[in-house]
Amino acid sequence: MAPVLVWLILFLCLLISIVKYTFALILKWSFPGVTVKKDYSYQPMVSVLMPCFNEGKTVYETIESISKSNYPPEKFEVIAQDDCSVDDSFECMLKAQHDFSNIRVTVGRNTVNSGKARSVCNALKLSTAELVISIDSDCIFHPDAIRELAACFSEPKIGSVGGRVGVRNPNESTITAIQTFIYYAAFQVYKVPENWTRSVGCISGCLFAIRRELLLEIEPKIRSRHWFGIPVNQGEDRFLTHQTLLRGYGTYINNDALCWTTVPSTLPNLFKQQLRWRRSIVRDLFYTLRTLPQHVWTLHPNTVLTLVLTPLGALLGLLVVITMMTGNPMAMAGPAPLLLYLGVAAVLGLVIRKYSAKEAVNNPLAFGAYLAWSVVSSLFITTLALCTLDSKDWGTRMKEQEAADDDASGEETAS
Amino acid sequence: MTTPAEKKPPAEAKAPVIQPMLYKSVVTVYRIFAIVTLYAVLGGVLAYGFVMGFYAVNTTWAAPVILSPADDKSLDFTEKLVTSRQTLEEVSVDKKKLDEGIEEMQRHRAALMALEPELQAAIIREKKHNQATGPQLMELDKQKQADNLKTQAVMAQLKEVEARIDKDLASGLITKGDAATQRAALNQAENSYTDSKIGEILLTDSVLEKTTTDTKTLNVLDKQAELISEIAQLDIAISVAQKQIHEDTQQIDRLKQAIATAKQTPYYLSVSGDTTVYFAFVPYDNQKAVFAGAAVYDCYLNMVICKKVGTVKQIFPGEEHATHPIFRTDIRGFLIQMQLDRPESAKSKTVFLDRKPLIF
Numbered sequence: 001m002a003p004v005l006v007w008l009i010l011f012l013c014l015l016i017s018i019v020k021y022t023f024a025l026i027l028k029w030s031f032p033g034v035t036v037k038k039d040y041s042y043q044p045m046v047s048v049l050m051p052c053f054n055e056g057k058t059v060y061e062t063i064e065s066i067s068k069s070n071y072p073p074e075k076f077e078v079i080a081q082d083d084c085s086v087d088d089s090f091e092c093m094l095k096a097q098h099d100f101s102n103i104r105v106t107v108g109r110n111t112v113n114s115g116k117a118r119s120v121c122n123a124l125k126l127s128t129a130e131l132v133i134s135i136d137s138d139c140i141f142h143p144d145a146i147r148e149l150a151a152c153f154s155e156p157k158i159g160s161v162g163g164r165v166g167v168r169n170p171n172e173s174t175i176t177a178i179q180t181f182i183y184y185a186a187f188q189v190y191k192v193p194e195n196w197t198r199s200v201g202c203i204s205g206c207l208f209a210i211r212r213e214l215l216l217e218i219e220p221k222i223r224s225r226h227w228f229g230i231p232v233n234q235g236e237d238r239f240l241t242h243q244t245l246l247r248g249y250g251t252y253i254n255n256d257a258l259c260w261t262t263v264p265s266t267l268p269n270l271f272k273q274q275l276r277w278r279r280s281i282v283r284d285l286f287y288t289l290r291t292l293p294q295h296v297w298t299l300h301p302n303t304v305l306t307l308v309l310t311p312l313g314a315l316l317g318l319l320v321v322i323t324m325m326t327g328n329p330m331a332m333a334g335p336a337p338l339l340l341y342l343g344v345a346a347v348l349g350l351v352i353r354k355y356s357a358k359e360a361v362n363n364p365l366a367f368g369a370y371l372a373w374s375v376v377s378s379l380f381i382t383t384l385a386l387c388t389l390d391s392k393d394w395g396t397r398m399k400e401q402e403a404a405d406d407d408a409s410g411e412e413t414a415s
Numbered sequence: 416m417t418t419p420a421e422k423k424p425p426a427e428a429k430a431p432v433i434q435p436m437l438y439k440s441v442v443t444v445y446r447i448f449a450i451v452t453l454y455a456v457l458g459g460v461l462a463y464g465f466v467m468g469f470y471a472v473n474t475t476w477a478a479p480v481i482l483s484p485a486d487d488k489s490l491d492f493t494e495k496l497v498t499s500r501q502t503l504e505e506v507s508v509d510k511k512k513l514d515e516g517i518e519e520m521q522r523h524r525a526a527l528m529a530l531e532p533e534l535q536a537a538i539i540r541e542k543k544h545n546q547a548t549g550p551q552l553m554e555l556d557k558q559k560q561a562d563n564l565k566t567q568a569v570m571a572q573l574k575e576v577e578a579r580i581d582k583d584l585a586s587g588l589i590t591k592g593d594a595a596t597q598r599a600a601l602n603q604a605e606n607s608y609t610d611s612k613i614g615e616i617l618l619t620d621s622v623l624e625k626t627t628t629d630t631k632t633l634n635v636l637d638k639q640a641e642l643i644s645e646i647a648q649l650d651i652a653i654s655v656a657q658k659q660i661h662e663d664t665q666q667i668d669r670l671k672q673a674i675a676t677a678k679q680t681p682y683y684l685s686v687s688g689d690t691t692v693y694f695a696f697v698p699y700d701n702q703k704a705v706f707a708g709a710a711v712y713d714c715y716l717n718m719v720i721c722k723k724v725g726t727v728k729q730i731f732p733g734e735e736h737a738t739h740p741i742f743r744t745d746i747r748g749f750l751i752q753m754q755l756d757r758p759e760s761a762k763s764k765t766v767f768l769d770r771k772p773l774i775f
Contacts, residue, residue: 228445229438325463328743383456387449390442 013313016305024192034196036161036252039154046076046146047127047212051119052137053083056092058262059137063096066135067103071146077104080137081123084113089137115233116205117222124215132215134237136206139259140168148257149209159249160210160241162203163257164188170359172265177366178373179263179270180359181348188351191253198250199303201310202284205237207259210244218243227283230390235280242284242307245299260358274377278314278385285311317378325379342368469718470741473772475704476765477695477711478740480750482685492682496674503670510663517656524649531642538635549625556618563615566608573601681731681750693725693761696737697768698748704769705730711753712767713760721771725755740764 027034048066052059059080066078080097082090090109097105106126110119120134131150135141145163152161164187170180194200218240225232225239241251264270288295288307295304342365349364361367470476482489577598584594623629677683684692697705707727714721729752739746753761760766 228441229435230442379460380456384453387453390446390449 013309013316016309017313020193021189024189027196028189028192031196034192036152036155036158036195036198036254038148038151038254040147040151042154043072043075043147043150044130044153045128046071046131046133046150046209047124047129048076048078048146049120049123049127049132049134050078050080050137051083051116051123051134052080052085052089052093053113053116053119054085054087055089055137056087059089060092060096060099062135062137062139062141063093063100063105065140065142066146067100068143069103069141069146070143071150073103076146077106077127077129079106079108079123079126081119082107082109083115083119084110115231117225117233117236117239118231120236121219121222124212124219127212130212132210132212134205134208134210134240135259136261139165139206139261141207141260142258145207145257145259148254149207152252152254153209153211155250157248157250158198158252159214159244159247160203160208160251161257162200162209162241162251162253163207163259164253164255165204165206166258166260166356166359168260168262169265171362174363174366174369175267175270175373176263176265177361177363178370180352180361181345181364181367181370183263184352184356184359185348187253187255193302194251194306195253197300197302198252199245199300199306200241200251200253201245201303201306202238203241203251203253206261207257208237208240209257210240211249214244214247214249215240217247227389232283234276234391235283238280238284242287245303246294248298271381274381275384275388278381279389279391281311281314282382282385283389285315314378314382317374318382321375321378337371338368341371466717466741469772470739473767474701475767475769475772476701477697477705477751477768478737478765479753479761479763480694480696480737481761482681482692482694484686489682489686492677492680493686496677496683499670499674499677503667503674506663506666506670510660510667513656513660513663517653517660520649520653520656524646524653527642527646527649531639531646534635534639534642538632538639545625549622552618552622552625556615556622559611559615559618563608563611566611570605570608573604577601679731680733681752684752691758693753693755693758694750695753695766696735696748697751698737698739698746700748701768702749704767705751706769709769711755711760712771713757713763714765714767714772717763717765718767718772721767721773724757724760724766725753727768728752728754 050062063078063080069076080093082093090107093107097107108123108126110122114122124132131153133146133149149161149163152158165183167176167180167183169176171177191200221243222236222239244251264273284307295307345364345367349361353360484493580589580594580597583589584591681692681694705727707730709727710723711725711727712721713724731750731752733749734747735750736745736747738744755761
């Protein structure tokens with residue numbers, strides 16, 4: 001009975017996904033109302049907050065790319081906050097501050113390692129701008145990114161806007177090729193129905209714009225966020241998005257605001273990143289379920305559906321894989337799933353090559369390996385995420401330094 | 416520049432003293448649970464991998480099969496067996512009838528065959544007789560014709576004699592009695608002549624019969640032809656019947672062989688026997704471990720702590736298809752009959768033949 005129930009739920013999830021994707025494509029091609037009306041004349045003061053931990057020289061490149069933004073230099077600043085990196089990240093920040101004098105760069109440093117979320121909050125204290133853009137310190141930004149994000153805030157009910165995250169290293173390995181497909185499909189297709197109702201469930205922390213007053217309102221919640229007394233340092237992007245929605249604001253992804261990130265190229269790094277994300281998803285599900293009545297009365301049904309079904313799909317994947325492995329272990333070994341994945345890869349490969357040549361994958365068939373990864377992901381990452389909700393590390397960025405003590409206050413310095 | 420240390424949120428500062436203790440307890444319990452779960456998952460994954468690897472390389476496993484008289488294959492088998500037996504009975508009855516028919520036809524044929532030479536002899540005898548008497552009769556016929564011609568001339572004179580009698584009577588030369596006597600003599604002479612003419616014609620007919628092929632002869636020949644034809648028809652009928660018997664005999668042999676083969680299948684044993692019979696499916700990859708008398712081992716957790724629970728009693732030759740108990744793929748193999756000391760082993764997912772799968 002249990003396997004039948006699992007398969008039934010999986011079938012329903014697949015059906016909903018297919019309907020959602022199909023609906024997304026119809027919306028994308030047929031309804032201009034899906035996209036927000038952008039006003040490029042709206043150019044508020046912008047603070048670009050860049051928390052950083054052990055990013056090394058990449059942080060310099062990140063600041064360099066921001067310095068080339070097509071946005072009035074006097075109307076934006078960069079606040080780089082180092083979270084006690086053990087490498088030369090802080091020195092690179094200072095060098096960037098010195099080299100890119102065309103923009104205002106403020107460099108701050110936490111006295112103890114505090115995690116990304118608190119680093120953003122610490123950086124926020126140094127900002128006075130109307131609009132805050134939180135970015136990842138390993139990304140390269142398109143010159144129009146700030147302009148595109150700011151233009152979306154002309155719509156008063158928009159609270160947070162995200163950009164599209166592209167992959168810088170699509171052909172570094174099979175793993176990066178797979179992620180290129182996933183990233184592209186997620187932004188170009190999956191988020192479209194959420195964009196339509198201005199209720200994107202998770203805006204990527206790589207490029208996250210939010211109204212300052214809203215962030216200030218949410219900040220205490222970010223700082224006090226904990227799991228049975230253990231500070232939660234991860235998944236601030238999902239948390240911020242969720243809080244924006246709960247406060248009655250809209251969330252939106254502007255695919256014209258581009259940034260490029262270097263995705264993990266090795267399995268251990270990918271595993272750590274996905275584990276961090278999965279923890280965030282699981283936490284968010286628990287939070288949603290705990291306050292479900294509030295969600296149902298406050299949010300758009302599509303938003304509630306997204307907030308519940310997305311993490312539920314991850315948990316369900318675990319049950320499906322267990323059922324499959326115990327019931328019919330060779331089911332994944334047949335040609336049908338592989339052919340399906342290769343078919344999707346072929347289509348996506350062509351689309352990416354046509355519309356985003358920079359991300360073109362040389363060997364789209366590498367996406368077939370996603371079949372194996374999806375089993376590993378469903379089986380191990382979800383389980384591990386459920387069993388490590390007390391974790392507070394930076395995921396892929398942990399090096400020699402262990403996370404600081406749980407009770408660290410997150411003191412900071414700035415220059 | 417150094418900024419002052421952050422203050423803890425007011426909510427946290429005001430939290431009751433008991434809350435941290437509660438949190439700590441929850442986290443401790445969670446961590447214990449998480450560690451146990453993760454080790455269980457790790458153990459499960461390792462065990463799963465080991466089981467997969469084990470069954471990928473092991474060549475001694477067999478999957479016990481419980482054949483129920485009500486399952487599809489058994490029902491199908493029973494139906495076919497009943498049909499074969501019914502057909503066998505029908506063909507046997509037909510053959511018996513044909514045997515009896517042939518016997519009857521052969522008796523009839525023998526009788527006809529015995530009649531045929533007698534008829535032939537009679538025809539020859541008659542023919543010879545005719546050949547001998549025909550010319551004689553012809554001569555006599557000629558003689559008779561000559562005699563009749565002479566008599567005819569005499570008969571012409573009788574008119575005058577009759578006229579004379581009338582004249583003599585009228586003249587009173589003779590009495591009426593004399594005249595009547597004389598007339599009676601004349602009539603008798605005329606009658607004799609007529610008889611003689613008839614005799615001549617009959618004689619001519621007899622000559623014709625003796626010297627030519629008449630309808631009577633033809634009838635006899637027709638009878639002879641009918642007799643020969645009837646014998647030929649009987650020969651054909653006997654031949655056809657013999658062929659049918661031959662075919663029926665072959666069909667009976669085939670049916671008997673099929674039934675005998677069917678009796679050697681596990682399905683027959685499962686539907687016909689009063690005692691419970693234990694079977695197991697053996698994939699072709701594992702057939703080297705199978706021989707009559709080979710030990711059967713049943714194990715805990717499918718592969719460890721094994722003990723001997725019986726022996727292989729019989730190997731069935733027919734090919735069977737089954738689903739791999741672990742990989743769930745379709746596999747080909749055959750069935751064996753097991754003599755089990757421990758009947759519960761028939762319900763195990765797998766048993767092992769000839770030797771223990773591991774060292775214990």
